[in-house]
Structure formats: structure tokens, C-alpha cells
Amino acid sequence: MVTLREERSLTIRQVVERSGGSLATLGGWYSGRHVPTPQNSKAFFSLLTACGVIDDAEQARWWDAVLRVRRPAAQRPDETPYKGLDSFEPEDADWFFGRQDVVSNLLARVEVARSGDASRVIVVTGASGSGKSSLLRAGLVAALDVDAVITRPSLPFPTATAPVLIVDQAEELWSPEFGSDERSSYLDRLAAGAVVVVGLRADFYASALAEPVLLRALSAGPLVVGPMSAEDMREVIIGPARKAGATVEDDLVDVLLGDLIPAGSTFASEPGILPLLSHALLGTWQRARTPTLTVADYRATGGISGAVQQSAEEVFGTLSPAEQTRVRRVLLRLVTIDGDTVTRRRMPLAELSGEGSDLALLQRFADARLLTVDEDVVHVTHEALLTVWTRLREWIDADRAWFVNHRILTQAVGVWTESGRDPSALLGASRLGFYDELLGTGDRTEDLNSVEREFLDDSRIRLHNDAQVERRRARTRRRLVGALAAATVVAVVLAVTAFVARSDALDERMAADAARAQAESRQIVAQALALRERDPGVAAQLAVAAYRRSPTYEARSTLLDSTGVRAPSRLLASDGSSVLAVSPTASMVAVGRGSGDVEMYSLGDQFDSLGRFTVGIDVPVYSLSFGPNGSTLVVGTASGVHLVDVSNGSDPQVLWSRSTTSSVVGLTFSPDGRQLTVGTAGPDILRFDVGPESDPVALPPLQLPSSTRTVVANSPDGRFLVATGSGQSMRVWSTTETDRLVVDTPPDGSTNNILALDFSSAGDSIIAGTTGRQIRRWAVTATGAMVEQPALSGFTGYVNSVAFSGDDEFIAGGSTDLTTRVWNTRNIGAGATTLPGPATVTSVQFDSSTGDLVTGDEAGTIRRWSLPGPVLSDAGDKVFTNPSDAAGRELIGGAGVRGSGAQFWDLSDIDRPVLRAPLLAPTPGSRLTGASALSSDGDLAVVGTDMGGFQLWDTSDKASIRPTGSVSNAVQTLTASLSFDREADTLAVSGQNASDVALWSVADEQQPRRLASFVVLGLPTVLAYNPIAPLLAIATSSEAVELWDTSDPGSPTRIATVSGFDADASSVAFSRDGTTLAAGSSDRSVRLWNVQDPRQPRPQGSARTTAAVMSVAFSPDGTSLAAGISTDALVLWDVNDRSDPVPIATLTAAQARINDPAFLAGGDVVAGGGDSARIHLWRTKVDQAVDFLCGRAGSVLTEDEWNDLLPGVDYDPPC
Template sequence: MGRATPDDTTWGIDSEHVGNIRTRLEFGRELTRIRERAGLTVRDVARMVNIPVSTAGGYFSGTHLPPVKPPDILVRILGACGIDDPEMLDRWRRALTRARRAPGPRRAGEGTPYRGLARFEPEHAQWFHGREKLVADLVERAVANTGGGLLTVVGPSGSGKSSLLRAGLVASLSDLGWRPLILAPGLRPMLSLAEQLAALTGDDARKIAARLSAEPHLAPELTPPSDADQTRSALAGERIAIVVDQFEEVFTAGADEVERQTFVTVLAAAAGLPAARDGAAIRPGPAALVVIGMRADFYAAALRYPQLAEALQNAQVVVAPMGEAELRRAIVEPARQAKLTVDDGLVELLLRDLRPPGDVPPDVAHDAGALPLLSHALLSTWERGGGASLTTADYRDTGGIRGAVARTAEEAYASLTPLQQQLARRLFLRLVHVADDVADTRRYVPHTQIRQAGDGVQDVLDVFVGHRLITAQADRVTITHEALLTAWPRLRSWIDTDRAGLRIHRQLTAAAETWRGLGRDQSALYRGGRLTIATEWAAEPDHHAELDPIEREFLDASIAHALAEQQTARRRSRRMQQLLAALTALLVASAGSTAFALQQRAAADEQRNLAVARQVATVANQVRAKDAALAMQLSLVAYRIAAIPESRSSLLNSYGSPTVTRVMGPPGVMQTVAFLSNGGLMAAAGSDGDVRLWTLPHAGRPVPVGEPLSGHTDTVYSLAFSPDGRMLASAGGDRTIRLWDISDQGTPSAAGILSGPANTVYSVAFSPDGRTLAAGSADNTVRLFDVTHPGAARPLGSALKGFTGFVQSVAFSPDGRFLAAGSADTTVRLWDVRRPLTPIAVGTPLSGAAKTVYSVAFRPDGKALAAGSADGNVHLWDLVRPDRPVSVGRLTGPGTWVNSVAFSPDGRRIAAASSDSNLPYAPPCGR
């Protein structure tokens, strides 16, 4: 087919058809039309474009849309069908963008009466009912504040704040002749505000943002500048309302504190609130009514800003639950306007399903957060009725108020292939913000990050956009409503399973973006504990797959920089050792001088030795914090050169510190170390997957044993020696447990491989008799294995379940009767394992920790249990009655995560290792 030109009639027809595309189905239908006109089959196009036939079929049927370039598959498909005109290609690209943004197929007639999880916008005001009284109150307050002012609208998530502000207040103010500007802060609140102002002034948004940031107290774009003869505000004389919806994004979307403070100051100045600068009060000319909509659980964050605190105290509108009459209007009025047939009794059934359980005030007709669920159930019922009726049968088929969202989400999820389902999990977790002090929230993610999440993620996104569960805007993507976070059990379980990991990932994302924004400045890289935590998290294969390219690049750069610093430190250490050798040689040379020379230069030598001793003692004191072993050697040399107060003090300081011997391992993170009970053998392993052994014939002089034990294909997280010292167990990220025969320490060998865990194994432990091995895994289970014969080891019974988070640590009691396991769900569980084939849960889970339990340990007499937690505490329980454990308090001191705990042999002390680089050693509580 020849190239179409703008003069061709066909070109004009095509142009009109493409310009009318709004939905995915319309896109597929028009794409099919041009394919058939070119005389091609789907298989022909797939072959010409070099894509699977099933994928091409999905594009032509409207099941999913071609991805955004690169690669530009749409252009290749159009080229195969004979369309290569640049203007026509551009029209097709714009049609693809429109189809991606659309939440689903359009309905004929008067429009969609219900919005589902999506909010009501100003153009949907005709369908917005039930909040007439609250809208009237807001409008009255606005009219009374024509000279400016700051008004806050506060309510829980799902109470309808966004719809109230947009379809209620903004639509009403527009009818009254106001100029409302509505925005959501997002990642760059100042730029979001500037973009709204630019639409009025015609100026560049970035220039406006820069001017506002430079003089936030004066808000120059909203008030007349000082030199009124030269310029005046584009808004002077206008009745302006600045409506900031979802104000909580200021705290969750990633803006830094400087931009937050600037944004709040500009809003306060725009509202005419006084501010102080250079000791003087400033009251800019009021130009706008500022209305802030915010979730109630962000009160504490907002109260840190005086301007907001005053508004929350004096000018606040609370969005309370709707009464029964208001709910009835919200259900019935849109149906009446759309001329729908409504089954008798359906409205009463809806009201009954919404009514909160228990005793509640009569004017409270629903729980907080239930309105989006009602709206989605109504929309689903309307769609099942073909847009003509609302029937009780269709409503029940949706799953009702509580089940409609979950059913829609599950239907979308079930339509995906197994690989796409993995991408869906990755996609939704990227769209969630998790924090310690507030409820989970949705977050906005740029399209570029979404496309980097993996090949095929765009098709997955299209599916959920088509079901209105995700909203795709021109530049970013977000979950349509936060109600989905609690209404869809699968998403809730995804979040709860790896809550700590999500926080780590969000922090890593923000750090990587900051690093990129600073031109990849090394000062912005991770170091120390933050790098260790991020590296350990990313070592999990599933977590590593969730990283986008900039996050991987940032983490790799941080690791490389840390390794370079370590190498620099080693070079400094070597220079110190060379100094030691030189000083020692100087001492030997001095001692070998002739008696005559010593007599002649006795006084000079004494002064020189004193100076050298002082210098070496000073160097020893300087390096002691970084290299205790080298410091000890230098202190001894200084003392031997001259027993002066400085060298004596340095020597006493060195020997007063714990003896340290540094054992050099492979590059990367070392995750675990274990010692044989007699102290004669040490094992260590980490991110390279190999297990290394050292014998300890003399304290402080470890001797490597042969070659590393290889076999694991991922990070090794746990090692354990059997009580008889003949076997070593190792386990980690490859989901296997390997047994090693170390009866001949000189030639250790592989003895067996155990499988069964469905995720990373974080902890292994032998029973006191050495016959049973316990393994705790990230699949939220503990498994027991009979290892009496290592070469024929076998599972014992079924996995021990009950945890809702990763199992981080397992330990047997000294008598072998009980097994304890700590988990990321903050609990510790006990089992009676005297019959390992049929373990019995003992009592209820032990609680008290506020965060992940990383380590558990029994006291040597078995009558007490300690647990180290990420909340920075060691929690203790009395186990005199194992079926009724008694909490005996907690040990505080560590500044951050407690990664490991251990009792002294006499049970009178506890050592706790934490991520603050300290090792507290304290007397335990309990009997």
C-alpha cells in the first residue's frame, strides 16, 4: 500500500476515526479496521513486527494496549498496515495516551451516575449528592472570607473529602464567579502550586516556583508587589480560592522539609496570615481563600507548623460520617437522574450492609472509609445491569459492600498470567507508602519508574486501569483510592508480609532520587548501617527484582564506594605496620651501636627515644578506635622504646580494651558466624554463598581450613554446629539447607542437602541430642528435619505455621523439650518437640516486641527466654511454667535493631549485638 497523504480522502477518514478514540476497546477496534483494510491477518502483523501472535491479538481485540516506546511497537504495527505519515502517527500516539488514561469503556446516554473508587470531579457535580449541607457550610464560610483566610477540611480516609472539595466546593464557587485553583501537592508541592498559577498568569511555572521559594512570606504571585507602578498581580481583584486536596502528600510523597515549610508559608501568605521575618511582623495583602483537605491521621504532622495549627484550631470543618438520609440521597438521586430502575428493597439492603456493628449513635449510618466501597458496589451493580437498572441480584453478584472491590480486584488479578501476577504484586507494592506513625497510604509514581519495573508491566497496568483500580494520569500512576489497601485481602497480605522491607525500599527509592538529583554526588551515597540494611534487604532475590535501574545503580555505587573506603583504610593500616617495622628496625639499630657510641651519645639517644616513644604512643591512641590490634602492637613498641607516662598510659588503654583479631573474609557482606562448642573451630559465611572455616589453636591466631565450602547459589544467612562437633549446617537465600561433615576438620566434605522451604532460610539450629535440625524461613514457617544420618536426612511431619511474617530465628531449649521461633510479625512462638513428628504448640504467642524479632535464646537452665527485636530492646520471659510464660520486662540500651542475643554459660549475663555498633552486656531479668 502506498503512503497516505493529507490530500487523500482515506487520510481524512482515518484522522477523524483516530481522533474519536477514547477507550481501549475503541483503540483495538480502529486498529483492526486499518489491518483489515491492508489485507493482513493478525498472524501476518505479528510476523512483520516480530511479536508473539497472542500479544498482537490482544492489541487488535482491545484486551490490552501497545507499550509506550521504547520499543515503539505501535509505530511498527502501523507501518506494517501501511501508515507512515508523521502527522497520522502522532495522532495515533495521542489516541494511545487517551486510551491509557481512560478508566474503562464509556457508557451511552447521560454518563456514569456512580464513580466507584474514583473521586467526583467538578464536572461530575450533577451526580454528587448527600453532602448538600456540608457543601453549603463550606460555601458560606468561603463567601464570608472574600478577603482571604485559611480553612481546613479534615476527615478520615474514605470519608469523601476529595469529592466534597472538588464536586462540591469548587463547582459551587465556580458557579458563584470565583476562580478556584485545585491541586494535590505530590512530590513537588511548590511546582504543583506554580502550575496552577501559571494557568492564570501565563508565566512559566518553574519561574513562578522559584520566585515563591525566594520570597515565600510575600507570596508575590498572589499579592501586588511593592512596585505597583511597574507590575501588578495577575490575580488582583479576583476572588481566588486555592484548594489543596490530599494535603497529607506533603508528608508522604517525598518532599524535603525545606520545601514543606516553604509551601506552608506561601499558602499562609496567600491567605493573608501574618508572618514574622527579621523580627518584624509581616502581613501581606490577602488575595485568596486557601482551603486545605487533609486526612485526620496526619494531625500530629500538621501541628508542627504554627500556621496550620492555628487554622486547625480556629477554622476547621470536620467531614463526619453521613447520616441515613444523606446516604439515601447519595444512592437514590444519581439513579433517578439517570432514569434507572431500582429494585424494591435494594436501598434498604445497602443501608443495612453499611450500618456499623454494635451500639453507635443513630445519626451514624456507616463506618469511616466505607463510602468508596459503597460507590464501587453501586458502580459494579450498575454495570452488571447494563446501565439500565440496579437490581438486588446484581448487587449480590458483586459481593456486596465489603466484597465488590475485592471481587473486582481478584477478577483482574485472575485474568493475568503467572508472570504478570508477579509483576502486579511488584506494581502495587511500588504504589504504596508505608510508615511507622501513620496508616498506609497510596503514593504517586512516575510512568518512567513503572516502565522500569519490568517487561510487560504496562500490560498489567492496563488491566487494572481498565477495572478502575489504578488511575493513570499523563505523567504518573496511583491506586485509585486508599480503600483498596484494606478492602483487597491479597494486597493487604502483600503489604503485611514485608512491611519492614517496604519501608527500606521506600527509603532507598528516595535516597536514589536525591543522589540522581545531586548529579550522583558521592556524599549522598549510603554508608554504614543504612548501607548494611539496604544490602541485606536487596540480597533477597524477590527484593532485588523489585529494584528499578536507578535504585540498583545507587546501591551498587554505595557498595563500591564502601569497598573503596575499606581499601583505603587497609592501606593506612599497612602504612602503620610499615611504620612499626621501621621503628622496630630503628630500635634494633640503636641497640647494636657500640658501647663507645652509646656512652658518647647517651643523652641524645635518650631524648630521641623519648620523642619516638611519644610519637608511637600518639599514633596508637589515634588508630585504637579503628584497629585495636594494631594499636596494641604500637603501644607495646612505644613502651619498649621508653617507659614514659605517655607510652605506659597507651599500653594500659590498649590492654584495657577487649582483645580484637581481625579475620579477613571475601568481598561483600558477612552474614553469620558460628563457633564449635569447645571453641576450637569457627565458621563464617555471607553474600558470596561460600562457607569458610578456621581452626583456633591459639587465641587470636585463627588458621584457615582448606578451600571454602561451596554449593550455595545465594547469600548464606545462618550456620550451626551439631553438639557433637561432627556436622555443620548452612542455609540461606537459595532456599536449601546444606549439611557438611567436619569430623575430620582438615578435610570437610558435603554430607547432604535438605529442601522444602519456599523462601529464604534465615535460621537453623540443632537439638541438644543432634538428631533434629530446625529451620526458620521467609515462607513464614519452621520445618524440622531428622539428621541422624546426614546422607539420608528427611523432613519430620509438616511445617510449623501460625506466623504472618518471616521467621528470623529458631532455638532449642537446653533439654531439647522446646523449640522457640521469632518472627517479623513481632511474636515468639513455643512448641513442645519431644515428639518431633507431632510438635505441640505451647501456650499463646509471646508478645511485647513492637517490631521484628531477630533473635531468640534460652537461658542455660531453660527457665528463661530472651528475644532481640528491631525495636531496640531485649525482651525477657520467665519459662518456669512453659505453658504460662510470664513477661519479666525488657532490657534497653541499644540505639537500633538488636540482631542477636546470647546468655553467658552461667546464665547471669546477656550479650546483645545491635546495629548501633555497640555490644551491651547486662544482667538478665527473671528467676
């Protein structure tokens, strides 16, 4: 075969491309590791054709040669039931198991599409290795009662016609072979014909949204091929053997599930694992010598590990020596080392070099299901690759120290790039010297990507420049010493020389210590930023530690920035996965552990321990529920249910226990606390009377038709009991009518199950967390009927737990995707707030006394989240303005046209913001533009409309905010800027893309009256009234700020113009005392003027930024200035000395442009709203930031956590 290929001057990849075969399969044949099998004979004949062997007789002789060299199957002459790494084909349908529900769902969609009642294009999507191709080929094609044609974009467009066209691997449309025109043409041809089913890898979802044909299909709802449940996995293992007349011993099934299902998960397998399972089963089948596949057979093949090792070596063997060297460097970036532990790392594709060639190498491993390539990251499909692939393990063990230090360098580079390549984020002398020494050994430089090399080069340049400055200073010192020597006696010279020497030595030691502290501070900052999106509580503690290690600019920035991020208080795990319940009457939480222990804590910032009890040694606690009065707690375990008196949380007493035949997975009390309902890991629903009697009285049980997990919930008024089971089945009983069944919804045939239920406090709504990655919602009628509402989506994993807040304002869901998502029920359409975490969320519940959200995860850690915290909830569109009153106690969030209204926030308690109702909405027929203003006393608000008008709101009574007067056409175009004068008697209004400015009298709120209109040179961008004088400042596109005297508002007069910008003036603000004017420009500058005499403004100072300035604001005392810049940052300066502004910090937590900063709480807090549609609240004082973060930290970062995160840095508890 090798000779045949070389005679044609073909590479292996060229043979693969010509034959359409698999690189892993053909590469294995050429390397001699294995030979073709009857199952892949078609691929072998295609290979021969690609190499020029086209005669049938000649091909038959080649196949005879294959049969002669094949190792005989010693034990099984019959058909092989497992496919190994090969995808299923239509002819394999009889051997296809475990996806029957998904196939049925897809078949139903196809039938609806064929009838013309739905989109004729159906998208099937899922992660790499989730089984999409097999589902389409062996599942759908076999189930159809009509012909279907299967193709891929890389193949010629099919000429054959059929009622159904299946396009597998549609992600090929975004390969280099397809330009945008070719892609659009291909999709248009698809849409013009039969019903089309498109298989699309999930990481191409966003790309598909840009294509109209696919957008329509995705809008109608894709069919998602998710991870398999444990039961489906069991069928994948057992089904093929059963059909072949064999069996799989139960112990082997358990071993396989244990090897495959992620730790802590009851339901899901990992994406990409199915081919590896199939490969291991194939080896087990081939080795078994009896009709029963055993654990011994499986172990003898090497199991999953053996499959991974063989597959990895096959791919690696197809690479050239140069490619093998490159792939080694790239694969090692997918590894994280913490002490002795080696784990997978999700590597951003941006880290790759080689103009796509590195990605092409990784794609070969992805094709073999060993790596998973998502939209912007790549990661190892299964942890087994890190431990069982001998070659990779040897690479890792060869130099672990370099790995750790390289990863730290990568994190530092991330900080540098995220800061806009801020020079202060570069390496100092000691750390740079350390890396230069490391890179000088071996061939380490080749391990760096281009950005890492640039980072080190820029660090060297900065260090060189700093050294030149220091040398100039040293020469000056020497000249001074020389002059002194010429003028004094020798003894004095000697004394001075000795003093200088001692001072220089001390300076050098201090400089070395400072450099080391700075380097460690930067290392801690890098880790804090890396953790912020995953574990913000730990990241906040690291921010404190970084500043205390060395108060560098980046450390101070990270510290202050951390106060603008939702960070929870945490209670560290004691022993594994947890479930929790929050008392309805007191700030107390019960935490159930896998050990059988239940712990009681207060819900203060530090989680004070109250008590602890055990319901059974090593009997996992699966569910908890407090009674309505909070004095009793019921505990559900793997073997029973227990009622506990917790009226004294420090001394819980078990009142009674009852055994159950299956695990207790759901608990609910009746509102009066007399009846307890128990859901089990089966169809049974147990009920007990738990009134004042010491022992419970069993009541007649209820039952679902069939279920492996029964979840239960009582309505708050006690009228209805809801139970859900497998296939999202539901039954509702009227408990006031002798358990009359009022709703009976059978299983829907899907694989989706309901995992959790919760009623709203009002009892008119119920929500359900599902394995379908969404929260289902129903309105509950007076008769108990369930009217389904739009589901809440966005999760990428199962929704394990759901909860309403006590006032029904929030809905929360905790998921296996490591997040908790929270919706505001007043504005569901605004989307969810996402609370990140490092582990699967197992429980969510609200504290009714504070409104805080409490979550538990599979690592056992409990977190308390204050809502909304320092991130004010989504306004529905970009926040263009967020003005405050003079006291900084009230704030408006002015959202754009897609928002449903401007938000009015009560910030009298800055730690617990309250969103007042109603939203400041426009008059019917118009929409808001985001322009808004608030009077200095906070009693009058105004919002701008898209018709050039405005709407006034009386906000003097915060409990009863009401609209007053409105104007439909105050200016010619949509209202862009609004500003009240000091008394809120006059309102200035400007429009977008028009030169006019209008003044309106609003002294009579019900009847606004036009006073005057005038034009400025250029276009007005922002208006700002002086807080103590009738002076209006107007920033304009003519690179200037105009000052207008409005002492006679009916006849305003331009009295001065300040300029000096090189681009438009985009923002303007006065200091609170009215003496200083600040203006920002697109030329990346902020300039200050003294305007005590507004007719003759005097320039004072200026500051440069790294990007266009979009907004400016002074603190109340005028000593600080904030500016929002176009690179998604808010910059703070100390402007005590107006002539020399000093940078304080750069805040980037919003991850979006800040359109309008506002100082609150006497200047201790700065608010910033912008393109994220949210408003962030940051502390501006370092000491207060430390107190804020540490006061809410809960469990302090432990020494073990520190050493894992910061190897080589001495432990120093942050709080």
C-alpha cells in the first residue's frame, strides 16, 4: 500500500481527501497498526481507486491479500455488534441503541415539515462526538417511510432527488473551500428542494445564525443532541450484545458507567465519549470467549484507557516529524498542573499560532474524538487522554516546572492584552530575568506563541528604557559627588562615599524586595482575573491579596474592579456534594451532605455554625425541606425520611424516622405543616400526617404511571398537589376534594425529565427545572389547570434546582453547566443574570428575610448572593445615561429603544439597591432613546423619546412614582441629551444629528412650555447645566465646548467657547461647586478648565487615555474624575491638583463601554451604565474596597487553595 501511494507521489492526507475516508483509519492502515475489516471494505476500495487501482479484478486481488494477513477472529465468526470509532451508517440501524426518544422526536419534526406545517429545514445540533452523524444515518434514515439522500457539503451536491435530504457535518460550509457566496448558494439550493435535515456541530451555532436559511430553522428551534442519560448509556452497552444473542454482565455495566459518567453526575455522559465507549466494547467483544461479556474481558483490552491510547497513537503516527513537534507544543497547552494533579484546560483558540495550521493539527485529533473544538476554545474530550496516553504523559512528566511557569506567563499575557497592553502590566526585572533564564535552556522559546513573545519583548524594552533613566541618574549623582570632593577635605569625601555606598546597597536591597513583591502581585492579579468569570468570590480575595502584596496600579485597579462584580459569601465544603434548605422564618440554612450529616448555619456574612446531626452513617442526604413555621426540618436520604426539631438550631433533635424502599428525592409540606408528601426515585408518592402526634400517620399513597424520579410540590394555599415524573409527565390532585385528579399529563415521549418544582408565593405560577436545559413555567388557574408559559432558556446543562424569591420578584435556576441564572419576573424579556461557579449547582433557594439567593454545589460549597448586588439588573437595552440626585441616593437607568422603560433605583442603602416600580415608560406610540435626567433633589425625572419629545415623572413619593406632563416634539430629531438647571425649572433638550438645542420651562410639570431654541456650531453631543449658576455647557462635534448664559432662559447667549481638541468633544461635566469644567474627546483626552469667570475659561490640566472618551463625571467633593472610554473601561483620576491629574485605577468589570458615570454615596461609589445594559457600582476608596470584599467573603482562602492557585508565592490570608 505504501509503495502504491508513493508511486503516485501522494501523501496520506491526499489519499484521504481523494477517497473520502477517515484520516485515523487510513493512517492506521499505512502505519501497519491494523488492517481493513469487512465493515470498512468500502473505504479500502475507495483508497485503491484514489491510488489508481480501478480494475475490479485487481481490487479483488488486493482484498484477498487483506484477508490473508488479517489476524483471524479466534472466537466470534458472527457479526460484530459494536462499531468502534466508526460512525453508524443506515445499514447499521439494527445495532443502533440509546437514542430512540431523540429519533422519535426528529421523525415527528420531519413529518410535520413534510406536511407543510413547519419550516422545511430542520437543524440537529450537538457537541463534537455527541452522536449526531449516527443519529441521522442509523436513526432517522431507518425510521423514515420514504427515501432519503445523505450528503456532506464537501461532497458534490446530490443530483438524486428524494423527499428528505440529510446534510451531515454542515460545519464544512465554513471551511476554506467555501466562501460566503458559495455557502449562501449551497444553502439556497437546499431550501428550494425537499425537507432538509442539517447536522451541525454546536460550536458553529453562532456562525449559522448569520445565514438566513439556517437562521429561520434555528429560530423555529433546533433539535439538540445532548449527553446521554445513564439509562440510555446502559442501553448502548447492553442493546447490541442482546441483539447478537449475547449478554453483558451487570458488573461490567456498572464498571463502564463508573468510567464514563462524570463524578457527581447522575445523568449525563461527557460529549465525545460515545465513540471511545464503542471502541472499548468492540475490543471486549473480540476478546470474549463466551456469550457473556465480562469485566475481565473489558479489563484485558485496557478498557476506555486502551481505546484512548490506541486512537491517539494512530493519529500521531500520521503526522510528519515537524508536525509531531508542533502538535506536542500545542497539546501541552491543553494541560493544567496543580501539584501532582493533571487536568484538562480549555484553551482559547486565540492562543494558537501558525495561521490556522496548528488548528488543523488539532482538528485531526478532534476527528478521532480525542479533542473537542468549540466556538472559541479547544479541550481534551476525556481526562483519560492525560493519563493513559503514554506519550503525552511522558511529555508532561518531562518538565512539570516549565509547565507551571509557562501557564503563569500565559495568565500574565492575558492581563496585559485585556488591559489594552498597559505597560504597567509588563514583567518587572526579577520576573523577566527568571523567564529569560528559563527560556535560555532547551528550546523553550518555540513553546511560546506570538503574543507571549511580544509580551516578553515589550517587557525587555521597558526594562531597558528604565535602566537608561537610572544610569542618567547615577551619572548625575557621581558628578555631584565629584564636585563635592573637589571642595572638601579627603575625610569628608570618604565619609560621603561610604554613606553613598551604604545607601546604594540599601536601595538595591529595597529595590529587589519591591521588584519581587511587584512580580508576585502581578502573578496574583493574573490569577484573580482568570478566576473572576468562574469563581468571583475567590477572585475577590485574591484581588485583596495582590494589593497587599504590592499596591501597583494594576493591583489597585483589580481590587476596586472586584467591588463591581457579584461575588458571594461562601461556606467551604466539609465532605462533598450538598443539598440545602433555607428556613422560611429565620436567616438559617440547613446543609445535607453525602455522609449523612446535616449542618445548620446562620445566614450572616460569615456563616456561623449553629449545630449538626446525623441521620445515618454514609447514607447520602438527597433532599431537605423546612416546615412552614421553620421549627421542623424533614430530611430525605437514600433509604428513608426523617423529621427533625430545629427550633433550637444549635441543638437539633430527630423526632422520627421512616424507611423507604427507594431514595427520597422530593419533599413538600402542606401550608399548615400537618401533611408531608414524599417523592421517591420511582413512581410512588408517600404521604404522612405529621401533626402534633409524636409519630407520623401514613396516609394513602399516590402514584404516577411510571417514573424514575418523582418531584412534588404543594400550592401555597394547600389546594393542589403537583407531581412530575419521567418524560415530563405531570399529575395535579385537588387536596380539598379527596385527592381528585385535575390534571393528568402523560409522558411526552422525550428523554427530558423534570428535576425540581417550585410554586410562587402567590400560588398562581409554578416552575420546573428540566433535563431539557430550561425552566418550564405554567400559570395555575383557580381550578388547578396548568397553562404553559414561555420557558426560560440559556442553560447548557440540566437545571437541577429552581426557586421563586419570597416576593416572587425573581426566579432562579441552578444547573450542571456550573451557573445559576436569575430572572426578574417584572421584565422576563430582559434576560437572565448569570452567577458563575466552579462546580455543578445542586440547590438554589432564597432567604425570605433578606432576599439573598443561597446556592449549593456538588463540591459541597454553599454561597450566598446578594441581589442585585453591585450589578443592577438588565435594562433591556444599552444604558445611555444614568443620572443621580445630588445626594447620590437615587439613580435612573436610561435604556435605549429596545428597553421597556427607564429604571428608577433607590440606593439609600448602597449595598441593597431597590428597583422602584413602575418603569419610567414613554407615552403610547413612542419609544425611549436612553436620554434621561434627574433633578438635584430627586423629585423630578425626565426621559427622552424617539420622536424628539420627553416625558416627565413625579418621583417625590418613591412609593408612588407617576407620570406628569409630556412633549411630543421638543426638538427636530430623536432626543439625545437632557439636562435640568439647578432648580429643575428649566430643561435643556438636544436631538441627534441636528444642531438645535431647546429650553423648556418645566416649573409646571403638567404643562411644559417652550422658552427658546438656538443652534450650535456643529452638532451637540452632550448637555450639562452648572449646578450653581444659569450656565449651560454643550459638547459639540466641532471639537469644542460652548458655554451659554441662560439667566434669561427666553434669550440664551453664547458667552464662551473652549477648544483644543483634535476631534469631537464627546462629553462634558461640571464639578459640584461649579468652578471646574471637564470635557472628554474622541482624541483620547480629558481637559479641565476653571470657569469661575465663565466668560473667560482658563485651561488647567489634561489627561490622556488609551481610547476615545465617551463620558466624564466629577465626585461630589471634586477631587476625583471618572471617564468612560471606548475600550470597555472606566478610568478614575485624582484631580486634587487640577493641573496634574493622577490615574487611580482602570475598571473593566462591565466588559462593555461605559456611557455615563455617576458618583454616589458621597463619592465612595461610582456607578457606570453602558453597552452591557447593566449598571455597575464600584467602590472608589481602597480601604473601603478591602472592607467590602473581606466583610462578605465568608470562608477565607485556605493555604491549600492558595498553594494550588499560586505555587511559589508565600501564603498570606487575604482577609
